[in-house]
Amino acid sequence: MTDASLQTRRSVLVTVTDVIDESPDARSLIFTVPENQRAQFSYRPGQFLTVRVPSTLTGSVARCYSLASSPHTDPAPKVTVKRTVDGYGSNWLCDNVRIGDTLEVLPPTGLFTPTSLDTDFLLWAAGSGITPVMSILKSVLSAGTGRVVLCYANRDERSVIFAGELRELAARYAGRLTVLHWLESIQGLPTRAQLRGFTQSVFTGTSSFEAFVCGPAPFMAVVKETLAEAGVPRQRIHLEVFQSLSGDPFADDTTALTVAPDDGDSAALEVDLDGTRHQLRWPRSATLVDVLLASGVNVPHSCKEGHCGSCAATVVHGEVDMASCDILEPGDIADGVILGCQAKPISDAVHIEF
Template identity: 50%
Template sequence: MTSYHVRVAEVIPETDDARSFVLDVPPHLTEVFAHKPGQFLTVRVPVEPSVARCYSLCNAPGDPLTITVKRTADGYGSVWLHGNVAAGDSLEVLPPAGRFHPRSLDGSFLLVAAGSGITPVLGILRTVLTSGEGRVTLFYANRDENSVIFAGALRKLAEKYPDRLTVVHWLESVSGLPTPASLGPLLAPWATGAEVFLCGPAAFMAAADVALRGLDVARIHVEKFQSLAEDPFADVVFTPEVAEGEPLEVEIDGASHTLAWPEGRRMLDVLVEHGLAAPSSCREGRCGACTCLLTDGEVEMVNNEVLDATDLADGYVLACQSMPKAGPFRISYDS
C-alpha cells in the first residue's frame, strides 16, 4: 500500500507523558486522508530495526489530522516520536484505517476509556456532538488528575453541550483500580440501548467488558493497542502466477475486476499481485484496515481479532486472513 510523507505542523504537550502531533495534509492528499472518527494512522518508525506503529486519531473529520501518543518506558515507537519529532519534521504514514467508528451519529453512545484510550474515543465524541444528534456519556479512568489527557478540551465540550454530553472521571489515586463490580453500577444508568466504544489498557478493558456484558447495551466496539509484528512499509514482492481458481469479482475505487483466486492463497495477496490498491496495514488480522464486504462465496479466516459477531453476520471479512472455501466470490470495498 502506498505510504506518504506528511509534515508535522505542531507538537502539543497534553500531559507529562502524552503529546499530540498535528499533521499538515497538503490539499492534493485531502481525499486520501479523509477518515471516520475513531480510525488510526500507521506510522513508520525509521530506526533500525524499522517498525510500524498504529496511533489513533483524536480529531473529528474536517479538523487538522492529529494523533496523540503516550510515551511508555518500553515503547519503541512512542519514545522515538517524543524524542525526535518536532514541528517542521515529516512522518511517513499510511492512510487512515480501522473499524472503531460509529455507523450513525444520531444514537445514544457510551464511551468507556482509560489512559491514552481516550484518543480514538475523543474523535468519536467530537464528531457526534458537532455533526450528529446523538447523546454521549464518557467514562474516563486515569491514574490521577495530572494524567488526564485532554482534560481542558473535555471540560470545554461539557460546558458547550450540557444537554448532550456527560463526563464521568475515575481516578485510581482516589478510588483504586476499577473492577467489574465497581464499574457495573456506574455504567448502568447510561448503558441501556447505547452503542458502546471501549478502549484502554488490556486489564481495564477486560474489567469493563465483564461489567458491560451484564448490562443492556446495544453493541460493544473494542479497540486494542497492539504492536505490529510485520512492517507494512516494507516492499512486498509477489511473483505473478498463471493459476486457476474460482472467480473473484472485486469492486474497488469505482471499478470492477475479475480475478482467479487459487486455492491456498490469501485474498489480499491475490489482490496485490494483480495490481489492485487494496487497503491494508498489519497483515495479521489485528487492525481491520483490509476489511471488505463479501457478498458471494464463502471464506475461512485464519485469524480475526477485529470483526465482531455483527460484522461477520453482515458479511464483512478481513482480506489479509481470508482463504477461499466455496466460490465464486464477490467482494466490495467501502467508498
C-alpha cells in the same frame, strides 16, 4: 495478473506543524498533508494512522496511532502518542519529533468508527485509549444529534489527556455531553460490580446507545462483560484492538508483489470496493489482499499480519478460511467479517464487500 509495482505509492510524507504536550507522558503531533494527497488522507472519526518510526536496528518499525482530531471540527489531522514502558515507537516520537519534521505514514484506516452520528453514545476510554474516542466524541457533538456519556479512566489526575478540552466541551454542550472521570488513585481499578450500576443507569428510558471502548486489554474486558451483563446487544459494543506489528507494512510501496498463476484450483471472486465491482480468479494459496494488490486494486491494508483490522471486509456470499483473526470478536466473525490479509477461499465462489 498485473504486477503490483504498477500501483501508486501508498505512503504519504506529512509535515509536523505543531507539537502539544497533553500530559507529562503524552504528546500530540499535528500534521500538514500535501495538497495533492489530501483526498487520500480523508478519514472517519475513530480511525488510525500507521507511522514509520526510524530504527538503528531494523531501519524502521511501524506503529499504529489513532487520530484524536475530528474530520468535522479540526483543520488538520492530529495523533496523540503516550509513552509506554519499553515502547520504542512511542518514546522515539515523544523524544525526537519537532515542528518542521516530516513523517512517513499510511493513509487513515480502521473500523472503530460510528456508522451514524445521530444516535446516543456511551464512550469508554482508559489512558491513551481516549484518542479515537475523542475523535468520535467531537464528531458527534459537532456533526450529529446524539447525546454522549464518556467514562474516562486514568491512574491519577495528572495522567488525564485532553483534560482542558474535555472541560470546555462539557461546558459548551452541557445538555448533550457528560464526562465522568475514574481515577485509580482514588477509586482503584474499575470492576464489573462497580460499573454495573453506572451502566444500567445511563440513558434511563432508552437502550439505543452505541458503546465504543478503547484502552488496555483488562479494562476493555471488564467494560465488555459489564455491558453484556446489562443486556447491551453485542452488535452495539465496539472494541478497538491493536497488536504490535512485527512486519513492515511500508514494504509494499517498493517491493513488487507476485501471486502464483491460476493453476485451475481457484475460486471465482467478486469484490465490491469504493463503488466498483471487481471480478477475479482467487488462487486458493493466496490471501485476498495479495490477490487484489497483484491485480492493481488499491485495497485497504496496513500490517498484513491480522493485527490491525485495516483490511476488514464482509463475506456476502461464500466461505473463506483465516490463519489468524485474534482482533475480531466472535460476533463479528459470525456476521461474516473477515481480515483480507488472512483470508483464503474455501468455496468455489466468493463475494466480498469492503
